[in-house]
Amino acid sequence: MLNSDHDLTRRMQRDIDDSYDEELELELDDSDLDPETLLPAHARTPQERADRQTYFRELFRLQAELVKLQDWVVHTGHKVVILFEGRDAAGKGGVIKRIAQRLNPRVCRVVALPAPNDRERTQWYFQRYVSHLPAAGEIVLFDRSWYNRAGVERVMGFCTDAQYEEFFQTVPEFECMLVKSGIQLIKYWFSISDEEQNARFLSRIHDPLKQWKLSPMDLESRRRWEEYTKAKEIMLERTHIDDAKWWVVQGVDKKKARLNCIHHLLQQIPYTEVERPVITLPEREYHEDYMRRPVPNEIIVPEIY
Template sequence: MQLSEQMFERVQRELTDSYDEELELELEDREIDPVTMKVVERERSAEAKEARRVYFTELLRLQAELVKLQDWVVHTGHKVVILFEGRDAAGKGGVIKRIVQRLNPRVCRVAALPAPNNRERTQWYFQRYVSHLPAAGEIVLFDRSWYNRAGVERVMGFCTDDQYEEFFQTVPEFERMLVRSGIQVIKYWFSISDEEQNARFLGRIHDPLKQWKLSPMDLESRRRWEEYTRAKEVMLERTHIPEAPWWVVQGVDKKKARLNCIHHLLQQMPYEEVEHAAIELPEREYHEDYVRRPVPPEIIVPEVY
């Protein structure tokens, strides 16, 4: 596929971002296709390396603050629900990954529900989400949420007009009820441009490790861009309430979007550092009657590397 210079640069950002998971910078070592190889050559520039260094420095600083937030949530018994919504490839999964990366999964967990099964379709619409709500001292991140009804279900015709209208009548009171019960509700919408989504989809096409992310539903969403825009505008207008307002994250630059979202999230709670007793490693006990048994060689994993 021949790409224009401008589009190539957009695809370049998408490809390089996918390999920046940790500080190892796997781009140096992978056997990759010709398009990605050109990206590698460009990303070896001093300017690109400096930008990456600044990004990781700030990301690690914010993640250290998230650890403090986690301790405070456990210490105070706070309960938090964070919703991440946006178009396909808007960057929701990327920021969720960076939030949970260094946190305790027993405290901070992700709820990414699949399409409802036949039984769930007959339940109260919010029922399958309720079981994932947090107990005291827990943070739950919803990678897409009950707002599926206002987005994909509306655009793709998976709900009726009556169900769609009932959702808007119910969701404000449902969220107010959560807040009254002591659950903090934070809602993020990740906003990207038409051109940026197109570039990210092209990036997935050229990355064999991410092609699985391009489902038929994702491809159809490209065609229905304007319908999704209208649905999003209605959703924000009808569900932006004081108890649970929407926050829009500008997501065209993925790295800035992650940093901005995490920085904003930290500001939504009055957390403070929790004092912990100094950790001391106990002395290991030794017993004269203990003899370590040899491991049967047939169950040892071969040392290929």
């Protein structure tokens, strides 16, 4: 019995360790890790090590709060929509990944829509977004949103001047309707510098694991930096309303941006910790007439590792 309990403890600890390893895997997205130290190759100073420890400690703490927020949203039937906008490579996907990572995908959904097809281009502009809005007890994270019209569509000439102006006339009404229907709407713009975007694009070009992130549209957006800046300034000025304010996240430092955004998000929703019922694992039933059938060898995945 003692050995059995010890084995169970080891298995549980291994499962916990695996969950922490997921965070280290995510860090591979940001820098090359030294396999000996699990630290970036350049992180050799005591301050760099301390900063990394602080980042992970705060990330885990904030993610624990997100789980409490999720429980409260389900318990109260609250409805939340969070928009993430910003330039290409600004870090939107990274923070979305960290927010959703430990949450139930049936409660917290990520919506990243492709360019509209021929049929969608003939619909009411907001129509394809409406079908993704939350029901009671749901959180929806939009990785880009209806603000495509104020950004990429404007800069790349995918909409007419009339459509562009109509968007600014109708988007405040649309968002006010969402809020009046009981949806809490939170809008984030991730801001990075010209130099930082250039560095991130070059990193993607030279990293085979990241090249898929660069589309021809991304490369063209780099050339039109100033046009995107003007479009962003107009967008923030004309759509920052009381019912749906914009919040700007300083994104040059990816790790700080993630922590700051999650911390701010938690402050926007009046959640409280929901008491969970005590869970008791039921005893497994055994039946004398049950015999587990062997799995045919030909369908077993080879154990290479």
